[in-house]
Amino acid sequence: MIATTEKKKQKVIDAVIIRFVGDSGDGMQLTGTQFSDTSAMFGNDVATFPNYPAEIRAPQGSLYGVSGFQVHIGSVEINTPGDDVDLLVAMNPAGLKTNLHALKPGHTVIVDTDSFTKKNLEKALYDSNPLEDGSLENYRVIEVAMTSLTKEALKEVEGLDNKTITRSKNMFALGMVYWMYGRSREYTTEFFNKKFKKKPEVIEANTKVLNAGFYFAETLELIPNAYTIAPAKMAPGTYRIIMGNQATAWGFLAAAEKSGLELFLGSYPITPASNILHELVKHKHFGVKTLQAEDEIAGISSAIGASFAGDLAITTTSGPGLALKAEALGLAMMIELPLVIVDVQRGGPSTGLPTKTEQSDLLQAMYGRNGESPIIVIAASTPSNCFEYAYEAAKLTIEHMTPVLLLTDGYIANGSAPWKIKSVASMPEIKNNIIKEAEEDWHPYNRDKDTLARNWAIPGVPGLEHRVGGLEKDRVSGNVSYVPENHEYMTKIRAEKVKRVQNYIPEIVPEFTEEGDLLVVGWGGTYGSLHSAVKELNEEGYNNIGFAHFNYINPLPKNTSEVFSKYKKIIVCELNSGQFVKVLKINCSEFNFLQFNKIQGLPFANNELVEKFKSLV
């Protein structure tokens, strides 16, 4: 072994994008999570994105069995998990084959040479070994016999079976990457101690392999230097790393506590929304009730029943599930009860691309019901602000007594980022319209004069017995009414009620410049990509480009047209063929909107945005 007394040089960089790839069984999600958590604890800004195969147990070594985890860390503001990567860690040939395209030319790939066997190369459909045929000459390849080195490191640990030994090679890779980026191993060793409390030999094995990888990198001449990424300048406070779906679930927990209502979730499993159900079902200690229903329709219907009985009721789904819920959503709108529907969008139409992201449910959210049935539509835009917008969805539905549809998408739902923890005490108040006891002149459809919200009379209160239902309601009593004028009145008042929400939501504030040559417009989960691109251009001197990102879709913020009027050109960027732009054309018809659309099941890449925006100014 080479003596390590002479320290290698440290190079300071702003940010790095690393992708760990391997077989489904190689533990890449854990490796990536450990790296990003460690970096977050160190103070870096972080964004991550997992990429698992759709198959649960894909054949070992196959191209479609590759599991990956991308992490972007920096001493600067990080808004996305990044596009092309600076470092690729490939645990097998299939991982290399499916991910090499994402590695920047000239950058480093670390491979486990032990896995490049004839059999594995064949499974990855390689005609020749890429490590030998020169096909990697544009990259810096670090070949490491990781499996053998892992076995070597563990030869003296007793009580380990072969499987445990080979499985811990991901920690060898992690150890190497920790050294390369000057990370401490402490968080991960503590994680072993907690996770394998009852299996001391597994703690020992993982720790040994992690250390072995760390020291291997330190001594390896192929790695000339380590990198330092200083902590990011983030607002002071207490943070944690949070995934979008978890943040959504927690937003509802906070809203339930703040409003004094109990939370009810009626849901049917669907990718990529199921994690919200998985998260909420854990929290029975807060009185959370969950029903895994027999189908999507029962999911929303049970939530409507729970809402009638006085709970903060929600239902979670993705595109196809939203289609199934449409009729029940119309009922909730008609009977004017609080209800939040979360649609974690995925690639459509029909079954579409369940594990890929898209923003193509917007028009379904806006209009996908029979009759005239406007509802409030809002969208979260980052993994961590799923918390705020879930909370906001709950607040709006309780205060305005009409359903709220919250749109997120697979990209932000599965992505993770630091979240500055919000104490429930710091969240805005949530008022409700509950009637506690019978009073004179009470009628089910009495409305608040400002919001037009009807009152919420909950079964169990004497004197408030009443019937609601999907037939048109008399404007006061709520009894069935076929009176023509009443129907027109009620149709208009339901729409007006949603429109008045404008008075209770924030105005849109453009970023970078309040007026200029180009306004970049986005909505929902594309915030990170769009913000990064406009920021980069701004730093390059393009200070004539502004950025307006919408979280409130229906109704739009009051000042939308006013903001648009300050720019010469407006480009609306969406991961669909142009849905939000249709909403804007209806509401702000005086403007000419340019479009930038991508329909590949993928987020925007930075370079495609930058190029497009440059071409317009």
Next chain:
Amino acid sequence: MEAAVKEYTYKDFASDQEVRWCPGCDDYVILRSMQKALPEMGVKKEDVVFISGIGCSSRFPYYMDTYGMHGIHGRAPAIATGLKLTNPDLSVWVITGDGDSMAIGGNHFIHVLRRNIDLNIVLFNNEIYGLTKGQFSPTSLVGQKTKSSPYGNTQPPFSAGELALGAHARFFGRISGNTPKEMTQIFIDAEKFKGTSLIEVLQNCPIFNDGAYSKFNDKAVREDRMLFVEHGKPMIFGKERNKGLVLNGLKLEVVTIGENGVTETDILVHDAKEQDPTLHQMLVRMEYPMVTGIIRAFDDVTLEEREDALTAQVKSDSNFKKTDDLFFSGDIYNVF
């Protein structure tokens, strides 16, 4: 202590809405039987909720002066499930028809029975679609001529009882639409039963399927063609009270007491509380006699009992009292 429940009469449960079913419809009998049963149940009026789907039967909640929701087609069991989980103190009633429960709402119907949540379902079975004006339903007979089967229905019917028992219904009762006294009593018994109670009412539609049940429930033949079962009593019927059921191999057989040496002690005694539904299945399948009364009432743990026990356990094991305890737990870090 619970406040004493007020004394009610049936009028307390009638809403101010004009009842708009066709004259002569058995739905009127069901409505009045329910209004008469409620004062006998010991429940407070404000705790009673009727949830319905779509169809003639589903107008029912509008006519009751209780809480109610006229929902969407087939989904009442799901709405009622959310309602009951939210407030287990409520007396929750699902009102449905044969099309609502077994066609468009078939999925919710079987799953509510499987889960055994404590609510009551009244199924108005008239073997026809009434509100849409006369198409065949999932309980219409093969050959039945309807608006949508002018040459005769080709789809074999479901039996509500068979389907329900197959879905693990713990309580199944069947009652003829023209026997209000028995109907009132079965509603009271259903409310007292803990778990999902299903009552199938053989309801005559005088407009689109008149006389569907008359061959056994006409006053003139009723006693000879129908058997009203009661738990713990021998299954005897007939004007002369001399017909009864015995088990012959794997089949139920009608015998006459006093003939071929048959005595009353040979007649099967009804056991509604038996867990094994085999005999209950045989009873619901019989056409002669048509069996009514509480066919099955097997006591079992309810969904809300399981949920409550689990929640209590999780609460007592958890360190999380407020959401802040959760948010600030685990891997958190400070930025200064």
